[in-house]
Amino acid sequence: MASDDRNLPQFDTLAGKAAPPLVNGELMLDAPWQGRAFAMAQLLAQRGLFGWEEFRLALIARIAAAERDASPGQPFHYYDCVLEALHAVLATQAVVDDDAITNRMKQLENHSEKHTPLT
Amino acid sequence: MDDHSPQALRTAAIESLLKEKGLLTDDDVDRVIVQYSERVGPMNGARVVARAWSDPAFKRALLEDATSAIAPFRFEGGQVEKLVVVENSPTVHNLVVCTLCSCYPWALLGLPPRWYKDPAYRSRAVREPRQLLHDFGLRLDPGIAVRVWDSSAEVRYLVLPERPAGSESLDEAALALWVTRDAMIGVARAESPERTHGV
Numbered sequence: 177m178a179s180d181d182r183n184l185p186q187f188d189t190l191a192g193k194a195a196p197p198l199v200n201g202e203l204m205l206d207a208p209w210q211g212r213a214f215a216m217a218q219l220l221a222q223r224g225l226f227g228w229e230e231f232r233l234a235l236i237a238r239i240a241a242a243e244r245d246a247s248p249g250q251p252f253h254y255y256d257c258v259l260e261a262l263h264a265v266l267a268t269q270a271v272v273d274d275d276a277i278t279n280r281m282k283q284l285e286n287h288s289e290k291h292t293p294l295t
Numbered sequence: 296m297d298d299h300s301p302q303a304l305r306t307a308a309i310e311s312l313l314k315e316k317g318l319l320t321d322d323d324v325d326r327v328i329v330q331y332s333e334r335v336g337p338m339n340g341a342r343v344v345a346r347a348w349s350d351p352a353f354k355r356a357l358l359e360d361a362t363s364a365i366a367p368f369r370f371e372g373g374q375v376e377k378l379v380v381v382e383n384s385p386t387v388h389n390l391v392v393c394t395l396c397s398c399y400p401w402a403l404l405g406l407p408p409r410w411y412k413d414p415a416y417r418s419r420a421v422r423e424p425r426q427l428l429h430d431f432g433l434r435l436d437p438g439i440a441v442r443v444w445d446s447s448a449e450v451r452y453l454v455l456p457e458r459p460a461g462s463e464s465l466d467e468a469a470l471a472l473w474v475t476r477d478a479m480i481g482v483a484r485a486e487s488p489e490r491t492h493g494v
Contacts, residue, residue: 184327184330203331205331207298207300207302207303208298208303209298209300209302209303209306209307210302211328211331212306212307212310212324212328213302213306213309215323215324215327215328215331216306216309216310216313216319216324218327219319219323219324219327220313220318220319223318225318255302256302259302259305259306262309263305263309266309271313271316271318272309272312272313272316276312277305277308277309277312278308280308280309280311280312281301281304281305281307281308284304284307284308284311285299285304288299
């Protein structure tokens with residue numbers, strides 16, 4: 177482990193609704209992208225591309241919006257909010273812009289399709 | 296990419312753009328994700344160890360009746376029914392195993408590492424603990440006695456490692472960052488600020 181990883185913003189600074197779901201103290205992740213999105217937020221905040229507090233507030237705002245817009249009985253997806261908050265702070269800080277992300281998503285999607293075997 | 300969901304695509308797109316800009320390397324994200332299981336999961340246990348290092352009264356209570364001593368932490372997870380904490384010293388090193396299956400103090404250490412469930416670990420911990428520790432990179436002086444504790448469904452063990460050199464000025468929260476999962480199982484020592492920074 178790189179020694180500066182010790183200084184990553186800690187989960188316990190995300191309290192209340194902004195706290196990630198934990199099982200036995202371990203992050204509960206349903207898909208690999210969820211851990212990657214969270215890890216990027218921690219790494220970029222540590223490197224000063226945005227403040228952890230800025231990310232935290234963006235996350236709280238996304239969670240509030242998701243709760244407001246949810247229809248009754250609709251499950252809450254914490255990591256969707258993490259990803260949206262990450263996207264939002266990256267755009268606000270002009271680290272990467274929306275168009276670049278959209279274009280790259282299309283490229284990756286096309287690339288994936290080409291590599292999907294036909295059944 | 297196996298996962299073609301919009302979220303997976305968006306995450307991959309952001310990561311690839313950040314790498315292109317030199318803001319992340321290939322290893323960065325993987326390294327942090329490994330920490331989620333090796334460091335965040337065991338963080339509850341690390342807090343207990345750090346408290347014991349900082350507070351002699353808590354340490355006495357912990358060694359006497361760990362189940363009661365950790366109750367105020369209010370850890371979730373029912374796996375710690377009876378917890379016994381065993382203390383390392385300059386003359387004694389403790390090692391935890393579950394020879395029958397993989398009993399493990401989940402609430403304190405998160406999910407057990409794969410090797411903990413491995414038959415080789417389970418048998419070697421009893422048969423040749425010193426050689427096993429050597430293979431984990433822990434060379435013990437012949438004068439240090441090794442004690443092996445066999446976990447069961449009723450009793451879970453946690454090793455209280457020796458407080459590392461160079462940690463004298465650290466408070467409890469900072470101390471906890473030097474306590475690794477492996478040190479609390481007994482296959483490693485607590486990491487030392489002195490060793491890492493070469494002071």
